[in-house]
Amino acid sequence: MRLLLHTAALTVLTATALAQDESTGFAGTAAGKAPRVEIAWNRLYDVDEIYAHLDRLVAAYPERLRMHPTVGHSVQNRDLRVYVLNNPETGLDTEKPAMWIDGNVHGNEVQGAEAVLYTAWYLLENYGTNERVTELVDRAAFYLLPMQNPDGRANWFAGAHTASSSRSGYQPVDSDRDGVPDEDGPDDLDGDGHITSMRKRIPGEGTHRLDPDDPRVLVRVPADTKGARGDWVMLGREGIDNDGDGRINEDGPGGYDMNRAWPSMWQPGHVQFGAGPYPLYWPETRFIAGFILDHPNIAAVQSFHNAGGMILRGPGAASFGSYPRADVRVYDEIGRTGEKMLPFYRYMILWKDLYTVFGGFVTWTYEGLGIISFTNEMWSRRRQFPDANTPAPDDRHFFDDHLLMGDGFIDWKPFDHPRYGPIEIGGFKKDVGRVPPSFLIEEETHRNALFCLVHAEAMPEVVIENVVVGEGSGGVRTIDVEFRNLRAIPTRSARTAEQKIGTPDRFSIEGVEVLAGGFRTDRFRPEAIELAEREPERLLSENGVGGRGVVRVRWFVRGRGEATIRFEGEKASNVSREVTVR
Numbered sequence: 081m082r083l084l085l086h087t088a089a090l091t092v093l094t095a096t097a098l099a100q101d102e103s104t105g106f107a108g109t110a111a112g113k114a115p116r117v118e119i120a121w122n123r124l125y126d127v128d129e130i131y132a133h134l135d136r137l138v139a140a141y142p143e144r145l146r147m148h149p150t151v152g153h154s155v156q157n158r159d160l161r162v163y164v165l166n167n168p169e170t171g172l173d174t175e176k177p178a179m180w181i182d183g184n185v186h187g188n189e190v191q192g193a194e195a196v197l198y199t200a201w202y203l204l205e206n207y208g209t210n211e212r213v214t215e216l217v218d219r220a221a222f223y224l225l226p227m228q229n230p231d232g233r234a235n236w237f238a239g240a241h242t243a244s245s246s247r248s249g250y251q252p253v254d255s256d257r258d259g260v261p262d263e264d265g266p267d268d269l270d271g272d273g274h275i276t277s278m279r280k281r282i283p284g285e286g287t288h289r290l291d292p293d294d295p296r297v298l299v300r301v302p303a304d305t306k307g308a309r310g311d312w313v314m315l316g317r318e319g320i321d322n323d324g325d326g327r328i329n330e331d332g333p334g335g336y337d338m339n340r341a342w343p344s345m346w347q348p349g350h351v352q353f354g355a356g357p358y359p360l361y362w363p364e365t366r367f368i369a370g371f372i373l374d375h376p377n378i379a380a381v382q383s384f385h386n387a388g389g390m391i392l393r394g395p396g397a398a399s400f401g402s403y404p405r406a407d408v409r410v411y412d413e414i415g416r417t418g419e420k421m422l423p424f425y426r427y428m429i430l431w432k433d434l435y436t437v438f439g440g441f442v443t444w445t446y447e448g449l450g451i452i453s454f455t456n457e458m459w460s461r462r463r464q465f466p467d468a469n470t471p472a473p474d475d476r477h478f479f480d481d482h483l484l485m486g487d488g489f490i491d492w493k494p495f496d497h498p499r500y501g502p503i504e505i506g507g508f509k510k511d512v513g514r515v516p517p518s519f520l521i522e523e524e525t526h527r528n529a530l531f532c533l534v535h536a537e538a539m540p541e542v543v544i545e546n547v548v549v550g551e552g553s554g555g556v557r558t559i560d561v562e563f564r565n566l567r568a569i570p571t572r573s574a575r576t577a578e579q580k581i582g583t584p585d586r587f588s589i590e591g592v593e594v595l596a597g598g599f600r601t602d603r604f605r606p607e608a609i610e611l612a613e614r615e616p617e618r619l620l621s622e623n624g625v626g627g628r629g630v631v632r633v634r635w636f637v638r639g640r641g642e643a644t645i646r647f648e649g650e651k652a653s654n655v656s657r658e659v660t661v662r
Contacts, residue, residue, distance in 0.1 A: 104451050106205040108526065115205045116140050121198065121522035124515065126237040127158060127230045130193050134163055134200065134226065141204045143168070144217065148635050152367025155251040160367050164221040165200055173221035176653050177539040178377045180451075181436075182225040182368070183384035185339050185441065187232015187246040191458050191515050192384025196226040199529040214538070219653065220539055223375065226442075228364055228383075229338060236510070240268035242275045242317060243514035248334030248354070249362060255335040256325065264322040265332030269495055269505060276490055276507030278315035280500055286310035294477060296489065296506070315481025318505055320498055323372040328499075339385075339436065342444035345397055351557060352438040359439065372445065376582055379539040379569060379651035380451035381445045382532050387514060389425040391418045391531075393453070394446055395431045396437035403446075404574035410452055410627055414566055418454075418531045424462040431453075450576030452569055453522055454530055454535065460515050463524070466585045473502065476508060483519075488512040538568040540652040542625055544645055547659050552636065556595065557661060558608070559635045563587060563647050565625040572624030582650050584620040591643035592661055598634035609634055624649060637661065 106115045117140050119133055145165050152160030166173035181199055183192020203222070206213040227233055229249055236246035245266060252261035266275040278300065279288075288298035289310040299312040320661050334342040337354025346352075346359040360366045372378055393411050395403065403411070415427035430437050437443065442453035462468050464479040471478050480488040491508030516524045543564050550558040565571060571585055589597070597616035602608040612619055616635065625631050625647075637643070639661065646656040 098235060107110075107210050108202070108529055113199070117201065117205070119197070119201060121194070121525060122518045123195075124190055124194060124237075126513075127227065127234045130197060130226050131159065133162060134161070134224075137161070137200055137204055141207075142205065144204060145200060146303070148371075149224075150371065152364065152371075154229070154231045154364055155249050155362070155389050156231045157232075158234065160225065160227070160230065160364060162583070163200060163224040163226075164373060165203060165217070165224060167218050170218045171653065173223075174375065174377055176219060176221045177375060177379040177541075177651050178221040178375060179380040179382065179532065179536045179539065180223045180225070180372060180378050180445075181373075181382045181384075182228050184227040184229055185383060185385055186337075187229045187234075187248065188236045188241065188441075188457075188510075188514060189245060189247070189384075189386040190230065190233055190236065191386060193226040193233065194525050195456075195458065195520065195532075196224050196385050198525045199532050200224055202526075202529055203533075213533075216511060216533065216537055219541060220536055221377070222536070223371070223378065225368065228368065229330055235333070238265070240273050240275050241510045242266070243508075243510050243512065245332065245510075247273060248336050249338060250334050251331070251336065251362065251620070253335035254331070256323075256327070256331040257376060258323065258331070260323065260331075262331060262333045262335075263324070264327070264330055265319070266317050266329045267319045267322070269318050269320070269497070272490060274490060274507075274509045275318045276505055276509075278318055278495075278497070278500070278503050278505055279492070280315055280503045281311055282313055283311045288312040288314060290429060296477065296492065298630065302358065306596040308528070311511050315497075315500060315503060334360065338362050338365050339441050340439045341439050342369075342439045342448075344439065344444035345395075345400060345468055346439035346638050355439050366386055372449070376450060376650045378449075380535050381451050383442050383453070383455045384533060385455055385457050386457040386527065387461070388457040389422070389462065390434065390455075390457035391415050391422070391425055391427045391430075392430050392434065392455040392457065394430055394440065394443035396440045396443040398431050398436070399430075400447065401635065404578065406570070406574040406626065407446075407452065410568055410570070410573075414452070414535050417534055418456075421531050421534070422456075422527050424460040424468065425456075443626060446573075446575060448581075449575040450579065450581045452538075453537075456531065458528055459514075459524055460514060463516065463520060480508075480512070484517060488517075504655050538627075540569050540571045540625065540627075540649070541566045542571060542647050542649065542652045544647060544657040546656060547645065549659065550659055555638055557637055558591065558606075559637055559643070559645075559661070560600075560657065561587075561633045561645055563625055563631045563633065565627060565629050565652070568627045569651075570624055570626045570629065571652045572622065577624070579620045580622060581660045584622050585624040585647070585649040587619040587621065587631065588646045588648070589617055589637070589643055590646075591641060592637040592639045595636045595638060596634065597635040600634055607632065614625040625652075 594617035
């Protein structure tokens, strides 16, 4: 009897869940349906797993997600795959404003790939049940490259590393200039899968002493201390002198920086480390640049890095000067919204608030292409604690001991080093401090993905309204039209207009004889018009339609019948409207 009741109860619960499935949608609230594609967001995935998850999404949502047929390749011949998220029922992706989102620019900055994956997953799972998501996917497209640097990611996952190593790609570079590349990198001396630190006990002759409250921690002895000296010296990261030049770990794999290799304000290696011989030298950067240049409809760019909790924009160097005021207003609106969405993140200017970057990616996409572009440095260690001061944000042992049960630290152990003799090896694992702990990955990923959607929602959307046909003399009529941008990002940024980048916006009319036409300069004075010198039926504008702005056009026409008014722009969907001229 109990078994029958239990079975009946399960049947009722299943029916309820199915009914809920049809009515709610997976919006990220706790009491909704299960997603169609389950992905565990409490862990990080290697290169093959990231692509496998995206391929699962393609299989589940083939009508809205596909892999672009053009695939680039890294130095080590790993795929650079771009996934296209678009609703073809509302138009081709190339005919809509699009957002480019990428991650893992540096190999060890891994959670950006998860943020790209999560963005696709969230949009697909919520399409059709969440009104804002549905509207966004219907009017815009997304180009998603989960990893700019799959080689660095693959090696960071598979090899022994620190939180900072495997940043570069893997084309060999002779970092120590001895004629042989990549011959003296870190060594996992104790075979634990991590590159930690080396220390040696030299009683009375050291620079550090043990913290009396925690022997895992070394405290530097002040230079002016009298009497007892320290008993320990720090020897740097695990490693030996592989090339016999007297130095340790000075020439590891790679040694270049793809985020210093873009055309905007590029500088050679002696000015900007890692820049390469010339802009776009690295194959990954050439593929990405080619894709973006082939898609002038890209109206927003987001590139994920880590760490530090920052929402960054250019300029990358003070010598560039300032961005145009109109574009700064757009940056400020999106960036300050992001500060409210991302706890402990700060909206910052690269050169002013962080450091100088020549040849950066998002500085190129804005300064070279006029696209509003951000870099998020994902994860702030302040997120480990309830507030910024309790306890001190840099107390990694407190967090590790109380919330990871000590799993993030490898205890010191003895090792006989070929140069230093008896030493100890130990320290934090490679992911500690670099990425969120498992229980915070989903929150960090969700907040950053939804910041992308705020940026995407700001991409331009033009509507044609207030079409008025007026009577003139001698059979001439006037047609006044307002072209309104409903969104914060202009159809052509101020930078685009200044540098005449891309194709001007077009405002046109056909179906009647056009005698004259132009842009109205004063909404209250119909006679204030900048008349076109030629082809008045097709007016061009470098300035486009400003963010939440209006462009007013007047045409003088002769004839009767149906006329078609059109707006065409690179970064906003084309729109048209029919008007009857009587």
